[in-house]
Amino acid sequence: MARLAFMGIQGSGKGTQADLMQHKHGLAHITVGDLFRSNIRRGTDIGEQARDYVENGLLVPDNLVLHLVEKALAAAGDRYVLDGFPRNQFQAEHLLEAIPIEKAVLFVLSDSDARARITARRMCNNCGATYHIQFHPPKVDGVCDRCGGEVICRDDDNPEAVSKRMKDFHTQTDNVVRLFDERGILLRVDANQPVENVYRDAVRVLRDAGIKL
Numbered sequence: 341m342a343r344l345a346f347m348g349i350q351g352s353g354k355g356t357q358a359d360l361m362q363h364k365h366g367l368a369h370i371t372v373g374d375l376f377r378s379n380i381r382r383g384t385d386i387g388e389q390a391r392d393y394v395e396n397g398l399l400v401p402d403n404l405v406l407h408l409v410e411k412a413l414a415a416a417g418d419r420y421v422l423d424g425f426p427r428n429q430f431q432a433e434h435l436l437e438a439i440p441i442e443k444a445v446l447f448v449l450s451d452s453d454a455r456a457r458i459t460a461r462r463m464c465n466n467c468g469a470t471y472h473i474q475f476h477p478p479k480v481d482g483v484c485d486r487c488g489g490e491v492i493c494r495d496d497d498n499p500e501a502v503s504k505r506m507k508d509f510h511t512q513t514d515n516v517v518r519l520f521d522e523r524g525i526l527l528r529v530d531a532n533q534p535v536e537n538v539y540r541d542a543v544r545v546l547r548d549a550g551i552k553l
């Protein structure tokens with residue numbers, strides 16, 4: 341059994357770490373954004389209810405999010421990583437009552453380090469391939485290696501948008517961190533190191549905490 345939640349500020353790499361858990365240890369990687377997109381695409385009831393919020397870039401109400409996550413967790417069984425959930429104290433309290441997770445991992449990164457990472461990100465506007473201006477630039481400046489498309493800075497990675505998301509993260513998620521800490525289920529991993537090292541540390545703290553990966 342491994343019921344986990346990965347938390348961290350944008351740029352902390354928690355999604356990458358959840359992907360690695362999926363590929364190396366077979367845990368289902370559950371992302372709320374993906375759940376909504378797939379429900380909207382399939383035209384489910386819940387997808388229809390969420391469509392307006394998602395398409396207008398608004399936060400989906402907690403009751404819809406909880407409903408969707410509970411259905412996904414019931415289908416996922418006992419081995420999963422929740423990515424980007426719970427986002428606030430209400431969701432966290434509900435989760436602990438309904439489907440208790442065993443451990444939450446906080447990928448710790450300072451705001452300034454997170455900002456430096458995000459503003460260095462680039463993306464192909466054709467195929468979605470991701471780049472980093474310092475560590476993983478395209479071979480030809482501004483041109484996608486994979487498809488020849490244009491490599492751009494994502495709209496929502498502009499400095500104002502990044503500042504707002506960071507502020508929102510602290511306003512909402514700091515409370516979740518405190519709650520999980522009080523319940524004794526919070527583990528911390530230093531995210532300010534190469535991806536492989538972060539992963540190695542995450543596996544180590546989880547195993548030390550008795551999680552069977």
Ligand SMILES: [Zn+2]
Pocket residue numbers: 464465466467468469484485486487488489
């Ligand atoms: Zn491309």
